[in-house]
Every structure is written in C-alpha cells, then in structure tokens.
Amino acid sequence: MTLEAVRTHAGAVRVAGVEHVFGSRGTAVPALDRIDLTIEPGELVTLAGPSGCGKTTLMRLAAGFMRPTSGTITVGGHEVRGAGADRGVVFQQPTLYPWLDVRANVALGPKLRGVSKADRTARADEYLAMVGLTDFAQRRPYELSGGMQQRTQIARVLANDPDIVLMDEPFGALDALTRERLQGELLALWRATGKTVLFITHGVEEAVLLGTRVLVMSPRPGSIVFDEPAPFAAASADVAPSELRATPEFAEMTHRVRAAIG
Numbered sequence: 001m002t003l004e005a006v007r008t009h010a011g012a013v014r015v016a017g018v019e020h021v022f023g024s025r026g027t028a029v030p031a032l033d034r035i036d037l038t039i040e041p042g043e044l045v046t047l048a049g050p051s052g053c054g055k056t057t058l059m060r061l062a063a064g065f066m067r068p069t070s071g072t073i074t075v076g077g078h079e080v081r082g083a084g085a086d087r088g089v090v091f092q093q094p095t096l097y098p099w100l101d102v103r104a105n106v107a108l109g110p111k112l113r114g115v116s117k118a119d120r121t122a123r124a125d126e127y128l129a130m131v132g133l134t135d136f137a138q139r140r141p142y143e144l145s146g147g148m149q150q151r152t153q154i155a156r157v158l159a160n161d162p163d164i165v166l167m168d169e170p171f172g173a174l175d176a177l178t179r180e181r182l183q184g185e186l187l188a189l190w191r192a193t194g195k196t197v198l199f200i201t202h203g204v205e206e207a208v209l210l211g212t213r214v215l216v217m218s219p220r221p222g223s224i225v226f227d228e229p230a231p232f233a234a235a236s237a238d239v240a241p242s243e244l245r246a247t248p249e250f251a252e253m254t255h256r257v258r259a260a261i262g
C-alpha cells in the first residue's frame, strides 16, 4: 500500500448549534454554549482554550461517545450517532493492550474487521515504519518509552484508516524534546495521508505550529472565540518547525492566540 493509496477524501465535519449540559436540573453543568463549526476535509484544526472550557466534551461528541444536549454533528452529511470507523481517537494516555506486542496492537483494528493476517500485518508494518518503530514491532508496550507508546497509538489509529483523526492532548504527557519530535512527525503524517485532524492542546505554540486553522474556546460554557487560518503547518514541508517557531509571524500569532485564551 502506498501513501497515495491511503489518502482519503472524507466529508466535512459540521457542528451545528451544539450545546452540551452535564448532569440534570439542580446539578447542571453547561459545558458547551453554542458551537457552530465546519471542518473541511484535509484541515488540521487545533483547538486551544482554558482548562475545563469544554474541548474534550466537543471531541467526545464528534467521536460519538455521547450525544449533544442540543444541535447536531454530521460527518459527510451523516449525523454522528455513535462511534464509527470513519473517526479515530488518540488519547493523551496511550491505550495499548499490554499482552499484545506492538505489531499486534497496531493490527488489532483490522483484525477485528476481518482483514486477513497477511494484509493486516503488512498494514501494521507500514504504519510502524511511518512512525519509526519498525525495530520495535515485537516489543511489548511496557518496553517502550512514553513517546514510542504514543507513536504506537497513532499508528494503531491510522491502521484503521479513519477519515478523521481526533486527538485529545496527545503529546501533553511527554517531555519537551519528545513532544517537539512528535509534532514534526505528526505534520509529516498529516501531509502524507491527507487526513482531517482535530487536535486539542493546552499549548499555544503547539496550536499555532500544527494547525492549518487555530480555534480558541472561551471559558466554560465553551464557545469559539477565535478562528483563524495559520500558515505554519503547510510551510513545515520546506522549513523545519524549529525555524518556523523563530519567525516574527509565529510570535505574532502566538501572542494573539494567547490573548484570546485570556
């Protein structure tokens, strides 16, 4: 399978009038105010905002793990009513099966969908190569560093070939150097696969560097208060992320995103 072959052209993600309230009367916690948002196929949208503003809630709604209190979310025109193979989720903490080796973890999704052993092994090995873990295919997760576990999780999600990848602070638990390395790798993967990505982060610089478009949410109940295109993710094909970070344009946008977060 070539990289061209895994390019997908999914439909847009449309969030229309979405509100979400946790709990019931008396204990109601309004988490999302009124979110209207369209994410076009191939966009890498980063979402930042103060702690507790509802970022994870929005992601869980898009993943189909729960239904909004009001409003609708559609993917390619179809309403999201539950989890689906068209959407893959990368969590902050890797969720790997400790009794399976790295290759088997990555091949698990295709296995559950009935893909033949030869095909799922080939697919797992291709994604492990993409994330630089070929030599670790037969290791168990506990033998890997945190960054390698997160790479494995990303390979596992991509092996399911979702149209949309939802990432909830995937690099939040990693040390700064590993985090920077994985940011560069994510940009390379995004360019290679053309996936639509929604990436939640606490990091303002991370949001500006990785996003083709940067969103900021207000404090709870969250609504979108900043929504702008950013040029750095696309530019990273030619210029190293470290150089992009050093530009005045990067500093200027980072400043404005920080101000929007408040």
Ligand SMILES: Nc1ncnc2c1ncn2[C@@H]1O[C@H](COP(=O)(O)OP(=O)(O)OP(=O)(O)O)[C@@H](O)[C@H]1O
Pocket (backbone or CB within 6 Å): 022, 023, 029, 030, 031, 049, 050, 051, 052, 053, 054, 055, 056, 057, 058, 202, 220
């Ligand atoms: N199951 C739940 N029941 C009640 N309240 C909840 C529940 N889940 C989340 N909340 C509340 O909803 C609000 C939004 O939570 P959410 O996890 O979406 O925020 P977040 O922006 O992802 O936060 P962080 O950046 O700290 O991860 C928070 O105030 C949180 O306490």
